[in-house]
Amino acid sequence: MALMTGAEYIESLRKLNTQVYMFGQKIDNWVDHPIIKPSINCVAITYDLAHDPEYADLMTATSNLTGNKINRFSHLHQSTDDLRKKVKMQRLLGQKTASCFQRCVGMDAFNSVFSTTYECDKVHGTHYHENFKKYLTYIQDNDLIVDGAMTDPKGDRGLAQGAQADPDLFVHIVEKREDGIVVRGAKAHQTGSINSHEHLIMPTQAVSEGDKKYAVAFAIESDAEGLFMVYGRQSCDTRKLEKDADVDLGNKKFGGQEALVVFDDVFIPNDRIFLCEEYDFAGMLVERFAGYHRQSYGGCKVGVGDVLIGAAALVADYNGAQKASHIKDKLIEMTHLNETLYCCGIACSAEGYPTEAGNYQIDLLLANVCKQNVTRFPYEIVRLAEDIAGGLMVTMPSQADFRSDLKIPTKSDLSLGEWTTKFFKGVADVPTENRMRILRFIENIALGASAVGYRTESMHGAGSPQAQRIMIARQGNLAAKKELAKVIAGIVD
Amino acid sequence: MRVGVKFCGGCNPRYDRSGELDKILSHFEKDSDAFAADHAEKGKALFGFAKEGGAYDVLLVICGCNNQCASTDDYTFGKKISIGETGNIPMVVRLITEYRDEEAQGA
Numbered sequence: 261m262a263l264m265t266g267a268e269y270i271e272s273l274r275k276l277n278t279q280v281y282m283f284g285q286k287i288d289n290w291v292d293h294p295i296i297k298p299s300i301n302c303v304a305i306t307y308d309l310a311h312d313p314e315y316a317d318l319m320t321a322t323s324n325l326t327g328n329k330i331n332r333f334s335h336l337h338q339s340t341d342d343l344r345k346k347v348k349m350q351r352l353l354g355q356k357t358a359s360c361f362q363r364c365v366g367m368d369a370f371n372s373v374f375s376t377t378y379e380c381d382k383v384h385g386t387h388y389h390e391n392f393k394k395y396l397t398y399i400q401d402n403d404l405i406v407d408g409a410m411t412d413p414k415g416d417r418g419l420a421q422g423a424q425a426d427p428d429l430f431v432h433i434v435e436k437r438e439d440g441i442v443v444r445g446a447k448a449h450q451t452g453s454i455n456s457h458e459h460l461i462m463p464t465q466a467v468s469e470g471d472k473k474y475a476v477a478f479a480i481e482s483d484a485e486g487l488f489m490v491y492g493r494q495s496c497d498t499r500k501l502e503k504d505a506d507v508d509l510g511n512k513k514f515g516g517q518e519a520l521v522v523f524d525d526v527f528i529p530n531d532r533i534f535l536c537e538e539y540d541f542a543g544m545l546v547e548r549f550a551g552y553h554r555q556s557y558g559g560c561k562v563g564v565g566d567v568l569i570g571a572a573a574l575v576a577d578y579n580g581a582q583k584a585s586h587i588k589d590k591l592i593e594m595t596h597l598n599e600t601l602y603c604c605g606i607a608c609s610a611e612g613y614p615t616e617a618g619n620y621q622i623d624l625l626l627a628n629v630c631k632q633n634v635t636r637f638p639y640e641i642v643r644l645a646e647d648i649a650g651g652l653m654v655t656m657p658s659q660a661d662f663r664s665d666l667k668i669p670t671k672s673d674l675s676l677g678e679w680t681t682k683f684f685k686g687v688a689d690v691p692t693e694n695r696m697r698i699l700r701f702i703e704n705i706a707l708g709a710s711a712v713g714y715r716t717e718s719m720h721g722a723g724s725p726q727a728q729r730i731m732i733a734r735q736g737n738l739a740a741k742k743e744l745a746k747v748i749a750g751i752v753d
Numbered sequence: 754m755r756v757g758v759k760f761c762g763g764c765n766p767r768y769d770r771s772g773e774l775d776k777i778l779s780h781f782e783k784d785s786d787a788f789a790a791d792h793a794e795k796g797k798a799l800f801g802f803a804k805e806g807g808a809y810d811v812l813l814v815i816c817g818c819n820n821q822c823a824s825t826d827d828y829t830f831g832k833k834i835s836i837g838e839t840g841n842i843p844m845v846v847r848l849i850t851e852y853r854d855e856e857a858q859g860a
Binding site: 313314315316317318319322329341344345348349351352355563566 | 758759760761762763764765770771802805822823824827
């Protein structure tokens with residue numbers, strides 16, 4: 261099958277019977293729901309740009325499994341060049357959407373499951389790698405979206421999986437049959453889960469022998485029996501339900517999406533199982549997925565940062581402040597921080613290496629340094645954007661006020677729209693609405709619906725800051741550094 | 754002469770790549786008024802987006818920066834012209850004109 265277009269992707273979602281709940285209700289037509297639609301548009305653009313000659317070099321790749329042209333999001337990285345192009349593609353899509361475009365989790369899951377199953381099979385004599393290659397070929401051939409799902413609800417963080425008061429707080433096997441397994445549990449914070457055709461489930465953390473029923477990885481259709489999703493609400497989300505919503509949304513077309521995905525005794529056939537109680541490989545799978553995903557943030561957040569920096573520069577123009585030296589310096593600082601993140605994404609890619617299975621893995625230390633910076637720099641970038649924007653970003657009237665014909669009974673006999681337009685104009689040659697639009701855009705990223713992706717996801721997505729610090733400690737090669745110091749200092753033990 | 758046009762992926766282009774292409778094309782309007790060449794014609798430079806597996810007399814690679822990371826593995830071509838920054842239009846026009854005229858003269 262040829263690469264789908266965005267429109268074809270959206271139509272393909274209509275054929276699914278995915279069970280979606282939001283605001284206490286079942287949502288039957290979730291494809292056209294105004295709160296969900298922007299996140300679907302984001303994924304759709306990953307399809308459309310693959311057909312555009314201006315972007316196809318990044319958006320497509322040649323499958324090592326079939327030799328066919330595929331969307332890069334379904335690709336197994338075959339070189340460090342592929343790893344770099346992944347980051348560049350993510351930056352591009354961040355620029356085009358100013359949102360989380362949700363497709364990276366699937367790509368990162370493909371690459372980590374591919375290499376882990378290969379090594380697991382070698383040790384345990386299992387056949388997961390062949391299962392997975394067949395599965396991925398099916399995904400590539402049909403150009404499908406897969407939600408790579410790792411994070412369990414986790415309950416009491418001080419307890420291991422099996423010690424929880426409720427055993428369902430981590431996805432686990434409840435029954436083993438001849439033809440497959442039955443699983444129960446949930447995955448939380450799942451990016452793009454509702455608008456994915458499939459889910460690829462992985463353990464959330466290392467597993468001990470006593471908890472081996474939690475060492476499970478598998479693929480499942482998003483509309484499988486026993487599976488349902490609860491949409492995660494976002495700041496200012498109900499603005500999307502307002503009549504003629506436009507300016508106040510800040511980003512009318514695009515947005516991110518997260519959901520709780522529940523498995524209430526879901527059957528998984530044998531050919532879709534990629535780990536089943538081989539607890540000694542759960543940690544490897546987690547570490548590899550986390551590594552890839554920490555690399556991802558060195559691309560996607562940079563692209564969103566590019567748009568935010570542009571917005572800050574525009575609002576400075578509209579405010580008439582663009583020549584002030586401190587404004588120029590703040591824009592330089594934002595750029596410096598943003599490009600530093602990009603440096604990390606490119607560096608961990610350039611230092612990648614082949615796994616035993618043949619696909620390429622990023623440098624784990626540099627990827628963790630990348631993500632650690634991402635837990636901090638976007639906050640500073642957005643703080644500087646707010647600084648440049650000014651307080652009007654959060655105090656201005658609504659779009660309805662600016663467009664209102666309602667006459668105000670005062671001496672001037674102006675309408676509400678005329679009054680607000682008059683008093684919120686910046687420089688004379690820029691329409692007030694343009695100024696409102698760019699301020700609402702910054703608001704959207706700073707504390708509106710897109711803050712989910714740009715701020716808190718930067719903090720906790722792909723692992724919270726402490727998770728990276730643990731990996732940095734493991735990979736930091738401290739013993740060798742001590743030896744270097746001893747040699748220079750003339751210390752002989 | 755077939756000229757296949759290939760863009761890099763455009764992650765952070767330092768100039769308007771498609772605008773640059775339009776300017777280059779404007780120098781060859783007499784050769785062809787349609788940007789969809791799928792055939793060769795002696796003495797004319799006919800442009801079109803390079804297609805996977807396609808063969809071109811000249812592959813024009815327009816990259817957004819000097820890293821010039823666009824892959825050209827999927828094409829066969831006689832000559833390649835690659836640019837990574839704006840300001841190269843005279844050079845590109847001169848080269849394509851030279852190649853076109855050489856081909857017309859049977860060189």
